[in-house]
Amino acid sequence: MNEKPAKPLPSAYGLTLDDWIEWALAHDQTKFRAKQIVEWLYIKRVASFDEMTNLSQPLRELLKAEFVISRLPVVRTTGSQDTTQKFLFRLHDGRLVETVKIPANVHFDGGQSDRVTLCVSSQVGCAYACQFCASGLAGFTRNLEAGEIVGQVIGAEIASGDAVRNIVFMGMGEPLANLTQLTKALEILNAHWGLNIGARQMTVSTSGLAPQIEKLALIPMQIRLAISLHGATDEVRDQIMPVNKKYPIKRLFEALEVWRHNKKQKVTFEYILIEGVNDGLDQAGVLAKRARTMNAKVNLIPYNTVEGLDWSRPDEERQEAFLSVLKSAGVTCTLRREKGHDIDAACGQLRLQEETAEGIIASVAE
């Protein structure tokens, strides 16, 4: 008879300080022990419980029996230190996630950052099936645990040798479909006892899950919100983003009003320009009106080809024409011009190639 494989131990990176305090008290330890544990994990960055030398041996054994310090192993890296780098991390169940590091001094998301930005995944695969996206191609496998989200940041810092000071949840998956684990990860990333990354330096991007946007608006953290809009009308969004049938633009914008009211912050609209689909000047006009109503910033991103998909990017003249409609309407807007930043539509491609090669999933190009 086949025995069921043992359940893997939870990642130590998935607990907040309150969780550690609760754990410590439940094991007849003081709160102070919880503080020592997080200090070893995030400040001293130890790789094993044995290195936590100011904890008693029995306590270290207890930790070893209940948790793992899950430094995600890198399966593949593409790019180099001063360019966009993609890391493919292996999870405990053999599945893969992709994490992308964008170096400092590179235009990203409409600004020039002097800090390293990391594009993090929130799920393995994605159920939302946006028609232009590699991550949606092979469907949804599972949510990432908070410890696996935090583990990507720590793994990328170790692999690249750079500290991450900006995070965008724009990798594989729909972050708001994994809201509980996302919120926990945000707390650990932001906390002074954790990775100490400023809330304003973290952007959550969603395809438009309106009720979850309203829930996210309630968390007491000034994180930023980006909407993968990619179409200014229901007609266009319906064609390329099935989520729009459930939450059409009117419902999405109601949620954005809640966000604006609670956070007093601008949102960003991400708009991938796809030839013949959403790049018409009529769309630019409607997009400009919508952005003005919301006082939103717009990031235009020329489409990057995805293996197995037929879409293509409009030529530069058409991209510039689209941009100028927005600019002349007074919208704060950027057009990503540099090459090599294939982190949007192409995100998820590396994982697809590797999982297909390893036989974890069937070829999606078939």
Ligand code: SF4
């Ligand atoms: S664009 Fe985002 S929400 Fe849409 S399929 Fe890709 S990962 Fe999922």
